Amino acid sequence: MLKNRLISALIxxxxxVSLIFALPTDYLIxxxxxxxxxxxxxxxxxxxxxxxxxxxxxFSLTLFSLSxxxxxxxxxxxxxxxxxxxxxFFLIISFPVNKPFIQRNLIWLIAGFAIHLSFFASLxxxxxxxxxxxxxxxMDFTNRTAILIIVSISALMDxxxxxxxxxxxxxxxxxxxxxxxxxxxxxxxxTLTPIIILxxxxxxxxxxxxxxxxxxxxxAFASVLGxxxxxxxxxxAEVKDTSNLIPGHGGLLDRIDxxxxxxxxxITTLLIFS
Numbered sequence: 001m002l003k004n005r006l007i008s009a010l011i012x013x014x015x016x017v018s019l020i021f022a023l024p025t026d027y028l029i030x031x032x033x034x035x036x037x038x039x040x041x042x043x044x045x046x047x048x049x050x051x052x053x054x055x056x057x058x059f060s061l062t063l064f065s066l067s068x069x070x071x072x073x074x075x076x077x078x079x080x081x082x083x084x085x086x087x088x089f090f091l092i093i094s095f096p097v098n099k100p101f102i103q104r105n106l107i108w109l110i111a112g113f114a115i116h117l118s119f120f121a122s123l124x125x126x127x128x129x130x131x132x133x134x135x136x137x138x139m140d141f142t143n144r145t146a147i148l149i150i151v152s153i154s155a156l157m158d159x160x161x162x163x164x165x166x167x168x169x170x171x172x173x174x175x176x177x178x179x180x181x182x183x184x185x186x187x188x189x190x191t192l193t194p195i196i197i198l199x200x201x202x203x204x205x206x207x208x209x210x211x212x213x214x215x216x217x218x219x220a221f222a223s224v225l226g227x228x229x230x231x232x233x234x235x236x237a238e239v240k241d242t243s244n245l246i247p248g249h250g251g252l253l254d255r256i257d258x259x260x261x262x263x264x265x266x267i268t269t270l271l272i273f274s
Contacts, residue, residue, distance in 0.1 A: 020144050025127055032123045033064055040116040042253040046237035047108045067121045074125040081118020081264045088229045095176050095232060102236050115260050122264040136274040138206025150266050154258040156193040157223040164188030178231035186224055193220045211273050219266045226261025
């Protein structure tokens with residue numbers, strides 16, 4: 001199981017990094033749209049029938065098209081996703097008392113559409129920016145490199161929390177939502193992820209170093225929140241994985257759950273700073 005997990009993770013990492021830098025902007029946007037639709041289908045599939053899921057995903061294309069054809073709406077969609085995660089945080093800490101409430105189809109639809117629309121709008125917003133996103137810190141990086149940094153935060157958090165928990169984990173972080181997550185594993189990840197990101201980028205930071213550290217730290221916490229949110233819905237649906245699409249990992253949603261939260265929260269925090 002662990003071997004399959006590592007092999008799949010390596011292939012995914014190489015493939016995604018290659019696509020981020022190799023694809024022309026339009027094709028990269030289409031690829032992000034494809035990922036968003038597949039992930040949304042897995043999310044909705046935990047609650048609705050196959051036919052209903054297909055129809056709902058087709059409807060979601062209307063929402064995604066609003067982001068695509070009216071870029072001025074992207075900040076609103078990003079804010080909607082962030083506010084949705086704030087609301088879902090309170091559902092996480094009050095679970096399982098609120099299970100009947102979460103089982104409502106409307107809650108499932110609002111959560112699924114909001115977080116996936118925010119994910120797509122965040123990346124589309126980032127790719128459309130003529131000014132380099134990280135210039136606030138004096139970092140002369142392309143916006144695609146900025147995407148890589150954001151994705152790396154979630155990837156490091158997932159990896160360090162997983163192996164840290166396996167080695168040192170004793171106390172459960174969210175017993176009722178994500179029993180495999182441990183306090184020790186998350187603390188190790190929260191500590192090491194900002195350090196690793198700062199060590200690899202510090203020579204490029206010319207100003208606002210403290211704000212950059214806060215940005216990375218907030219994004220690291222967002223990664224934990226994104227993972228917990230999908231775990232919450234999986235617990236309600238009583239499934240282990242959202243699908244069997246990726247060997248050793250489950251579904252696409254199981255792999256990008258933390259990214260769904262990290263990317264919009266990263267961009268929102270940066271916009272507040274700047």
